[in-house]
Amino acid sequence: MRASINHATGEARLTPESDEDIWHIERVLGPGDIVKSQSMRRFKPGEGESGDKRPVTVEIVAEKIEFHEQTGRLRITGKIKSGHPEEYIQIGAYHTIDVIPGEQVSVVKKWKPYQLERLKEAQSESRRPKLAIVAMDEEKATIALVKGYGVRKVCEIESRASKKDERKVHAQAVAKYYGAILDKVKGYGHRVIVAGPGFEKDNFRKFVEQNDKDVLARLSFEGCSNCEMSGIYELMRQGIVSKIAGQERAAREIEQMNEFIGAISGGPSSGTGGSGLAAYGRKAVAEALAYGAIERLMVNDELVRREEEIEKLVEKAEESGARVVYFNAHEYAGKQLEGFGGIAAFLKFKVK
Incomplete structure (x- = not known):
């Protein structure tokens, strides 16, 4: 997050760079705060006409603040205090500002020490490496992302390999399972912890070494008791995630x-x-x-x-x-x- 604060006026200019930054902004906002940003507002030139949306710069007094985790979007609703162009603005009417990564939003309020500390923390977190975790065994892999606001399960990948299959068929199914995990891991440009019970994670390591050595440099291999989300939380309780991610x-x-x-x-x-x-x-x-x-x-x-x-x-x-x-x-x-x-x-x- 990029942030600049004028302590004399109480105005903070915030530019979120990720959904984690937006979550931090939501945490410091409250009813009565004045929020200013570029937005879109429907303009109706005449009665009975549907009109179309026009770009505006609008300032509202916040009443309702909602962070939508799935979309990474923050919606702030309140009455319009000011704005321009004036012909598109109706003072006192309700408007909703959407805060999304890359777009600046200004907040004017009486800042409390813990709120300023959270903004500093958001700036610090944006410089830390992000982290993905794969908890796997021979039947399934659970993949999760460690974000600033918590741990989010991304998906599960199931193995179609069966011990009843003949050796060649079994080996092909295992390779397909490992390949699906590797494809998912390659999509992350940051560190990845691969963990699980037994030797499956070690077999996966050999597979990666044979198929994509560049990805191997970003992987860390650890042990955990199962391939569920509880196994991922187990890694966090052991301090392994903090050690690798730099105190996520x-x-x-x-x-x-x-x-x-x-x-x-x-x-x-x-x-x-x-x-x-x-x-x-x-x-x-x-x-x-x-x-x-x-x-x-x-x-x-x-x-x-x-x-x-x-x-x-x-x-x-x-x-x-x-x-x-x-x-x-x-x-x-x-x-x-x-x-x-x-x-x-x-x-x-x-x-x-």
Whole structure:
């Protein structure tokens, strides 16, 4: 993402370069924000005429904000505040701005520290290598992409090979299976982890080496217990994805939740537990913050956007020098965190 912010006026000019960037923009927007962009608006020259769409520059006051994950498009709907050409603009009428990669959008608002931090994170993530994961065994391969906003299953490829087939027929079916996986992998210009139980991934490696050595340089081979999405999440919990992808957001969240669960394991079911250097739930976290005990705060982004109490708590934590990590509430780790009240913290010292 390309971003420039005028702190005096509160205007941020944002140019997303991917659907991950657009997702980050959606996360920092809220009702009442002023959004300006080039758009298309239907112009009816006369009554009863259907008219046609004309290009306009329009400024709206946001009311409804929707990110469409399948298309990677952000739709922002609100009443028109200003725009030009004036003959195509009706002040006070509703309009929807579509935010897509490559097109600049301006946002004017009172920016909060965590929102500015997210924009910085989006710029940083855009420079990191992207990653695909193939979890495979002799029967099936599951392919997923690790993106800034989470892990997305792309497809499944099934093998038609049967051990009942004669050797030549079986070998041809296996080669076709491997070839289908290789064709999919070749479409990604970034790193790919190939993992699975047993020796199938090793056999696939030999196939790639014989058929496309250039692709082999982008592949990393690891072990996991199965070829389903659960096998892919297993890789992320083990820290393998972060090591290869350079701390991809989704993997980082899973690792931190594992660390947190380890810190509280064996302890009581509320407040602090385990070593005593962790707290969860708004009451326990607020108490730890009052003592200046929070080292790192984890919070679901939806909770911050939805509840003013949590937003103020997060702001106080940032002011105290604590590092704040915002989780995607709709992803694997975010759902885990939701089970702990949507907010948790690592502590510098025990709080009684």
